[in-house]
Amino acid sequence: MGLNVHRVHSPTLKSIILLLALCTLSDCYDPLDPNGNISVTFDIFQRTPDNGYLARVTLQNYYQYRHVDKPGWKLGWTWANNEVIWSMSGAIATDRGNCSSYSGSQMPHSCKKDPTIVDLSLDASQNRSEHCCRGGLLSPWSIDPFYAFSSFELEVRNVGDNPLGQAPINLTLMAPGPGYTCSPLLDTDLSVSSDFGGLRQVPVLRTWKSTCAYSSFLANTIPVCCVSLSSFYNPAITSCRNCSCGCREADKSTATCIRSSSLSRSNEDNTIDEMIECTDHMCPVRVHWHFKNNYMNQWRVKLTISNYNYNRNYSNWNVLVQHPGFTQKARTYSFNSTKLPTLGLQDGVSLFWGIDYYNNELVHSDKDGVGLVTTEILLDKDPNSFTVSNGWAFPRRIYFNGENCEMPLPDTFPMLPNGGSILRATYCGFSLLYILLFLALLLILWF
Numbered sequence: 001m002g003l004n005v006h007r008v009h010s011p012t013l014k015s016i017i018l019l020l021a022l023c024t025l026s027d028c029y030d031p032l033d034p035n036g037n038i039s040v041t042f043d044i045f046q047r048t049p050d051n052g053y054l055a056r057v058t059l060q061n062y063y064q065y066r067h068v069d070k071p072g073w074k075l076g077w078t079w080a081n082n083e084v085i086w087s088m089s090g091a092i093a094t095d096r097g098n099c100s101s102y103s104g105s106q107m108p109h110s111c112k113k114d115p116t117i118v119d120l121s122l123d124a125s126q127n128r129s130e131h132c133c134r135g136g137l138l139s140p141w142s143i144d145p146f147y148a149f150s151s152f153e154l155e156v157r158n159v160g161d162n163p164l165g166q167a168p169i170n171l172t173l174m175a176p177g178p179g180y181t182c183s184p185l186l187d188t189d190l191s192v193s194s195d196f197g198g199l200r201q202v203p204v205l206r207t208w209k210s211t212c213a214y215s216s217f218l219a220n221t222i223p224v225c226c227v228s229l230s231s232f233y234n235p236a237i238t239s240c241r242n243c244s245c246g247c248r249e250a251d252k253s254t255a256t257c258i259r260s261s262s263l264s265r266s267n268e269d270n271t272i273d274e275m276i277e278c279t280d281h282m283c284p285v286r287v288h289w290h291f292k293n294n295y296m297n298q299w300r301v302k303l304t305i306s307n308y309n310y311n312r313n314y315s316n317w318n319v320l321v322q323h324p325g326f327t328q329k330a331r332t333y334s335f336n337s338t339k340l341p342t343l344g345l346q347d348g349v350s351l352f353w354g355i356d357y358y359n360n361e362l363v364h365s366d367k368d369g370v371g372l373v374t375t376e377i378l379l380d381k382d383p384n385s386f387t388v389s390n391g392w393a394f395p396r397r398i399y400f401n402g403e404n405c406e407m408p409l410p411d412t413f414p415m416l417p418n419g420g421s422i423l424r425a426t427y428c429g430f431s432l433l434y435i436l437l438f439l440a441l442l443l444i445l446w447f
Contacts, residue, residue: 030214032322032397034343036063038138040075040171040182042208043191044164052086052157053165053205057117058131060149061138064340065320065351066214066402072136073150073175076116077168077185081160085110090132090152091117108157114170119150129153136176140318140402142338143353167208175212179219182212216404222246222260225285225405227398232292233388234414240281244406248278256310257282275310277365284309285362285400287319291393291414297381299325299393303335303352304374305400307362313371314362318353320399324392325379326350334359334375347396389416 030036039060046054059073085093088109097112119136120127131151139147159165167185174180190203226240249257257278276284286306293300305319326339326348335352342349354360354373363371386392391413398405 031343031345032320032340032349032399033064033066036066037211037213038062038068038173038175038180040173040185040210040212041191042167042185043204044206045204047163047205048155048157050086050157051163052155052159053163054153054155056129056151056153056204057091058149058151059138062141062148063214063402064142065140065318065399067140067143067316067318068136068138068175069401070135070137070315071176072119072134073138073173074116074118074136076114076170076172076174078114078170080166080169082158083156083160083165084108084158085115086155086157088117088152088154089127090129091119091154092127093117109154117152119152137316138175139316140351142340142351143316143318143336164206171210171212173212175214177219177221179214179216179221180212181215181218182210185210214402221403223406224283224403225287225398225400226281226283227395227405227407228286228288229394229408229414230288230290231388231393231414232290232294233416236414238408238412238414240279240283240286241406241408242280244281245283248280248282254278259284274312277308277310277370279308281406283406284312285314285405287398287400287405289321289395289398291388292376294388298378299381299386301377301379301393302374303377304372305362307364307371309364309371310366311364313364314401316353316360317362317373317401318351320349320351320397320402321395322347322349322397323395324348324385325382328380328382330380331378332375333377335373337377 039062041058041060043056043058044053045056048054057075059075061068084099086108093110093112093115095112095116096110097115099108099111102108102111120133122133122135124133129152131149134147134150137147138150141148156165167187169184171182171185173182185208188207188209190207192201192203194201223245226244228240229238246259255278256275259274259276259282274284276282284307286308288304288306290302290304291299292302303319303321305317307314320340322345324347327346328348330337330350332352334355336355337350337352340349340351352375354362359373362373365371391410394413397407
């Protein structure tokens, strides 16, 4: 028999409708990623003689730019009856619970009514299952589809009268922090695997599915990044707004500041202190957009991401930029990039991320300077819309690792100098010089 390949289905219509109903008041919908969600699929693929079943649980990240970072996802639910997890592979339950009613050499993996499951580390050598053990990390779908999903297997007993059990309730997802709302696990089309080299289709016995959407309102996180702007035609730099990510300490003579972060694997609202460089904006990350050159048919931008953290590297970072210029062809020199589909937006949206083994890790700051990555972007002009006036050359929104960056106020954007509303590409200056020289030559010849 050939290798079984598990297929991950897209969210069902019923689950999406329920999820939208849950998220109406909590801004789960994102026009920059209208179909984004994390799906949880619960497949029962075998009955067991001990009044139970074997199941495979798969987390699939359908977000185009939002990824699950360290310390990784944490999945929880409540059993509908008196089920216990007898064994697991590819993940572990964080609490064994009260298993005093069982005796003998073999005990359940977890007797908790509401177990919490976490992924195994990347280097786990035992208790592995297929597509497991990624340290709880999930890549964005548009960057790396293979690492955008993870699965684990479990044996469930005490399922009651129904040999295929009853769907768990109250599904929760931390990825890694709060902000995710999950629809109920509902029956859906059966997942299908294949054997005999793909010649035979084998459906599972039962499939439940839920979709989880992120809301920054529910997450209530402290901003993590801000945006600064500059241009070749104005010497002034538009800095990040003061207190974009909190206000600095009263003692302005200090070089480092303590900043609280909300990433935690516990159920309590604990925080983790970060050591960052003391700045007026107090953001761990700054994204700088510099309008560098204006050519006849193209224009050039320099994009720089700076890490002000002293104790944290950002591995597999990404930056999302909403800008009308990205409706045209663009070339990126030092980052990977792709354009993303949007819904109801006239602007283009581009996603940028690092190149493996070159700049896919945004290193921390140290006493010698700020850690940063940078690239230049060459964009084609749309002759019907391109203009450098009224802030057109600057982004509408920027996200870092899926978090909305604090933008400067529009009235602080770098402005054109007096009379600059008729500023054209730099080649126009040379053309005017040639015309003046030609006219001067004609005058000399005439006289």
